[in-house]
Amino acid sequence: QAGLTQPPSVSKDLRQTATLTCTGNSNNVGYQGAVWLQQHPGHPPKLLFYRDTNRPSGISERLSASRSGNTASLTITGLQPEDEADYYCSAWDAILRAWVFGGGTRLTVL
Amino acid sequence: EVQVVESGGGLVQPGGSLRLSCKVSGFTFSNAWMSWVRQAPGKGLEWVATIKGDGSETYYVDSVKGRFTISRDDAKNSLYLQMNSLRAEDTAMYYCVTETMTNWGQGTLVAVSS
Numbered sequence: 023q024a025g026l027t028q029p030p031s032v033s034k035d036l037r038q039t040a041t042l043t044c045t046g047n048s049n050n051v052g053y054q055g056a057v058w059l060q061q062h063p064g065h066p067p068k069l070l071f072y073r074d075t076n077r078p079s080g081i082s083e084r085l086s087a088s089r090s091g092n093t094a095s096l097t098i099t100g101l102q103p104e105d106e107a108d109y110y111c112s113a114w115d116a117i118l119r120a121w122v123f124g125g126g127t128r129l130t131v132l
Numbered sequence: 133e134v135q136v137v138e139s140g141g142g143l144v145q146p147g148g149s150l151r152l153s154c155k156v157s158g159f160t161f162s163n164a165w166m167s168w169v170r171q172a173p174g175k176g177l178e179w180v181a182t183i184k185g186d187g188s189e190t191y192y193v194d195s196v197k198g199r200f201t202i203s204r205d206d207a208k209n210s211l212y213l214q215m216n217s218l219r220a221e222d223t224a225m226y227y228c229v230t231e232t233m234t235n236w237g238q239g240t241l242v243a244v245s246s
Contacts, residue, residue, distance in 0.1 A: 057233045059177070066227055066236040067177065078234065110177050112233060119191045121167060121179035121233075 026051065026111055028124035035132045038101050042127045044094040044111030050122050051113045056094035058087055059110040061126075067110065070096065098129075106131045134158040134235045138228045141240030148218050152240055154211040154228030162206040165231050168213050170224035171239075180226070181213065195221075218244045 027045040034040040044056055055074035059067040071077055071087040074094060086097045094113075098105050111124040140152040152168070163185035170180050181202040182191045190202050201214040211228055225239040 059233060061177075066239055067233075068236070069232075069234050072232040072234065108176075112177070112179070120193065121169075121182065123177045123179060126176045 025122050026056075026113065026124035028109075028111060028127045030125065031128045031130065033130040033132055034101055036101055036103070039097065039099045040101060040105075040129055042096045042098075042109050042129065044096075044124050046092050046094075046113055046122065048092060049117040050092075050115040051089065051094050051111075052092040053116045054114055055089055056087075057112045058094070058096045059112065061108045061110065070109075101131045103131055105129060134230070136228050136230065136235050136237035138226065138237040138240040141226060141242045143243045143245065144218055145246050146219060146244055148244070149214070149216045150218065150242060152213040152215065152226055152228075152242075154213075154237060156209045156211070156228070156230065156235075159209075159230060159235065161204075161209040166202075166204060166211045167229045167233075168202060168211075169227045169229050169233075169236075170222075170242075171227070172221075172224040175224075178224075183211070215242070218242075220244050 057072045058070040060070050061067040074089040075087050084099045088095050108126045108128050110126045115122050135157045137155045165185050167182040168180040170178050183202045199217045203212045223244050225241050227239045228237045
């Protein structure tokens with residue numbers, strides 16, 4: 023099953039803004055939108071956003087998400103040391119009848 | 133508060149079998165689509181299987197079709213993954229996940245090795 027495309031790594035300075043991207047196609051990201059997950063080493067993933075922009079309770083408002091066509095984006099403002107983590111996007115593929123994942127982006131806060 | 137607790141992982145020889153279980157609480161389990169997602173050591177997330185809320189349909193990643201079976205018992209708020217003909221490449225942390233990847237357990241580790 024084909025996956026979503028994410029840059030392997032992004033590095034930004036403390037208190038700066040990072041934007042992570044996730045590209046799929048009209049059958050997955052462009053169909054029902056993307057899910058964003060954050061994973062710190064040794065911990066399970068944590069949901070940040072679902073259906074593009076819906077934020078579960080408890081997720082910092084420094085994080086926002088959007089989508090343009092088949093590309094979803096996650097923006098983190100005012101980067102903090104705790105934002106350093108792996109970020110994954112995922113989407114349900116209506117044709118494959120499968121969840122597809124991106125390879126993940128490792129965000130480094132300098 | 134939603135709690136997701138996986139169990140059943142362990143060390144198994146190639147060709148062997150394991151049955152993973154997932155107990156969910158604080159969540160309306162019946163009618164919820166449920167999935168298993170795995171993560172090999174040092175690798176990214178990989179979707180394994182999904183079962184519809186009414187159990188009528190199941191979906192699998194190609195690499196496990198014919199070997200793994202996802203099932204559910206709504207009376208027990210539980211999800212299962214029967215894994216047969218295990219291979220070294222099935223070695224991973226296996227996570228039980230609720231609808232739209234909302235809630236994740238801590239995972240159960242499966243190691244396939246002789």
